[in-house]
Amino acid sequence: MNWTSAGEYEDIRYELSGDGIAKITIDRPEVRNAFRPETVIELMDAFERAREDTSVGAIILAGEGDKAFCSGGDQRVRGESGYRVGGNAAVGRFHVTDLHVQIRRLPKPVVAMVRGFAVGGGHVLHVICDLTIAADNARFGQTGPRVGSWDGGFGASVLRDLVGTKKAKEIWLLCRQYDAQEALEMGLVNAVAPLAEVEEVTVQWCREMLALSPFALRLVKSSFNAQEDGYAGIQQLAHDTNLLLYGSEEAREGRTAFLEKRKPDFSKFPRRP
Ligand SMILES: CC(C)(COP(=O)(O)OP(=O)(O)OC[C@H]1O[C@@H](n2cnc3c(N)ncnc32)[C@H](O)[C@@H]1OP(=O)(O)O)[C@@H](O)C(=O)NCCC(=O)NCCSC(=O)c1cc(O)c2ccccc2c1O
Numbered sequence: 001m002n003w004t005s006a007g008e009y010e011d012i013r014y015e016l017s018g019d020g021i022a023k024i025t026i027d028r029p030e031v032r033n034a035f036r037p038e039t040v041i042e043l044m045d046a047f048e049r050a051r052e053d054t055s056v057g058a059i060i061l062a063g064e065g066d067k068a069f070c071s072g073g074d075q076r077v078r079g080e081s082g083y084r085v086g087g088n089a090a091v092g093r094f095h096v097t098d099l100h101v102q103i104r105r106l107p108k109p110v111v112a113m114v115r116g117f118a119v120g121g122g123h124v125l126h127v128i129c130d131l132t133i134a135a136d137n138a139r140f141g142q143t144g145p146r147v148g149s150w151d152g153g154f155g156a157s158v159l160r161d162l163v164g165t166k167k168a169k170e171i172w173l174l175c176r177q178y179d180a181q182e183a184l185e186m187g188l189v190n191a192v193a194p195l196a197e198v199e200e201v202t203v204q205w206c207r208e209m210l211a212l213s214p215f216a217l218r219l220v221k222s223s224f225n226a227q228e229d230g231y232a233g234i235q236q237l238a239h240d241t242n243l244l245l246y247g248s249e250e251a252r253e254g255r256t257a258f259l260e261k262r263k264p265d266f267s268k269f270p271r272r273p
Contacts, residue, residue: 020206021207022046023059025064029065111131113132135195135198140180144175
């Protein structure tokens with residue numbers, strides 16, 4: 001696959017396939033692609049770039065190298081109140097909270113391509129993605145309670161939706177690791193491919209989606225989130241469908257009547273049964 005670099009970053013890479021796929025890669029292999037606040041800020045910028053680019057229809061999230069997708073928050077910059085910008089900011093926070101919401105809200109499918117470890121906050125990242133394609137060397141797990149942390153947000157609720165309550169509790173309470181085949185069997189990933197072929201397979205899945213109606217895919221994603229994300233999810237689905245209403249003659253009559261300072265005439269539009 002020939003990727004073209006399309007953005008200048010320090011901790012990540014942003015690349016385009018040329019046929020509608022953006023690939024965002026966490027590029028910190030020396031720490032198994034752990035993220036620091038700066039990494040998350042760059043990831044958010046790249047996801048926004050992919051969202052705004054109308055030539056992009058699917059996004060791959062990956063980690064550099066074969067050893068890890070992502071090992072979660074960089075423990076070297078973890079402070080008393082979160083992760084610290086520059087490693088020494090007086091007050092830290094969880095920048096990743098906003099990234100989770102951004103990936104859920106992004107109206108294009110996001111596919112995690114997992115090679116090696118997806119653990120801790122790195123595991124949560126793949127859980128939040130719409131699909132996961134795992135290499136046969138992938139290993140999954142939560143590590144929070146081992147390092148004095150946990151994620152009771154999407155990292156618990158969406159995980160439970162995927163694998164069921166007992167299994168989700170097992171994953172969090174025991175901090176075990178699971179291989180790619182076990183992950184497939186429990187519904188944590190969509191497919192497993194040989195390490196050497198995982199990118200080809202991931203791109204193929206993206207291309208299958210690129211051949212489909214982009215607006216239908218947008219609605220599929222927001223309808224799943226509507227149930228899982230409560231009011232915020234309903235808001236996303238409602239606003240997405242309002243985009244469709246805006247394109248109708250009926251809605252145009254309302255806007256045009258306002259601009260022409262007359263009463264709208266909706267009489268010609270059916271009151272659908
Ligand atoms: C990922 C591993 C299983 C890999 O093991 P392996 O044996 O292959 O490699 P090493 O252990 O030798 O690691 C190589 C090298 O990388 C460094 N490193 C690895 N992970 C991290 C990390 N997360 N932070 C910093 N550095 C890391 C390691 O120290 C080595 O460095 P050397 O200098 O010695 O070469 C294994 O490495 C592993 O288990 N890593 C830790 C995984 C982990 O516990 N992650 C943090 C979980 S908590 C979290 O991620 C988290 C983040 C958030 O933002 C949250 C926000 C809100 C709520 C909760 C959050 C949250 O829980």
